[in-house]
Amino acid sequence: MRYKVFIMFTLLLLLVGCTLEESPKESVVEQEEQKEQVETTAIPIKPSEEMTVHFIDVGQGDSILIQSPKGRNMLIDGGKKGVGVEVVSYLRKQGVEKLDYVVATHPDSDHIGGLITVLNSISINNFVDSGKTHTSQTYEEMLQLILDKNISYIVPFKGDQIALDPGLKVTVMNAGEDAADNNEASIVLKVQYGEVSFLLTGDADTGIEQSMLQAYDLESTILKAGHHGSDTSSSEDFIRVVNPKVAILSYGLDNSYGHPNAGVVNQFQDIGADVYATAEVGNITVKTNGIDYSVTTDNLPEENTSAQVTSESTIAITSKDLREEIVGITNNGESSINLKGWRLVSVSGNQTFKFPNITLAAGKTIYITSGPDAAEGQGNIKWTNGQMWLNDGDAARLLNDKGEIVSELK
């Protein structure tokens, strides 16, 4: 399998040298009384210990594998029934011989179907179920297998902690208690490792998002968008508070349900999140040592392979200095153009600058600056002090407010 590293962010270097403390508790699920906001304070970590989260491409469905710093494994959902063999094959390729936890977020068949093959193929210690029952043969077969194989069966409560690994804090932020429908019952997990966190929301809808906003600290580095990017999830308030750096969408190409919703995808892009979709890039893997993280995918994102200019414009990228991190954009036309909502993209670095409400006069050039010495004013617009461009080659792409490519400089 060919992996290409697309992005590597450096976050905060605050915790280097801290000691990992083993949790003295061995209990399977620790229950916490939920009265106030549940804190998800960072756990001291050794930066050398890495964890990996795999968003497995199961077509229309969800399946996520967490490999903890101590080598413990948690599988969250298994896609639909026809893909169970592929999920097991993927797990084996990752060296998974035993699953410490399997979580069935809710009983929809595109989440639990593949778990039947997993139950029949791999040893499982604990099975976490939403508690929302179903009359499908798949759900009944799943329960029967858990019983036959004498697997510990857990229905968690909101606020519970799952003791997957002493270096991680895994908090249940929603569970099936009192759910009116399957999606509402979705088990939502926040997995915190040092400064890096994952919010995994199953198919939780906007109502559940609203109730979680009242109870928890939801800000997360990586968000698995709810319900395959449907607009039944991912409300504006929720996305703003979670403020993810990376949004993962798990759905099948040309599915019958219109997933993902274009407005939801735009919302993620508008807040500057990097969006990855299993339908476009295949399996998505996030590795982190609790300080830095990297995202790798099986395939290149489609936008990286199709660099065609899709719209005529008098605005063009006219210069690019990757070392000094300065990109010039010129208005070659005869009238002023407002650039609000336009975006400048570092293609290899997969970073996006969104233009503020600024008008570029005819014949004028503005410079978008980044890096430690980024200039501001006098024709310069400062993007950030971070380094956004890869020095060994990085195309610059300009998109208008409709998302159409108007210029690219390789």
Added chain:
Amino acid sequence: MNSNKYTLDRFEKDIAVFLKFPEEVDQLLIDRNLMTISLQEGDIVEITQYDGTYHIEVLEAEIKSTRERVQNLIEQLEKNNK
């Protein structure tokens, strides 16, 4: 005329997703607005297709017996965990 047993897995907005009994690998998608009866997730039904329309019959006894079996399994699982 083609008739099969299905379980209503879920609704995806206006689309009802039925799983074909017993393997539940094949699915049947029906626009909710074209259904003449109101169904809930978990309903077990017999669907007959003729003249381009779907005739849906709810199998109440089947739903009841499946719910009982599922509840019995959950009770056994909870008992084993104590």
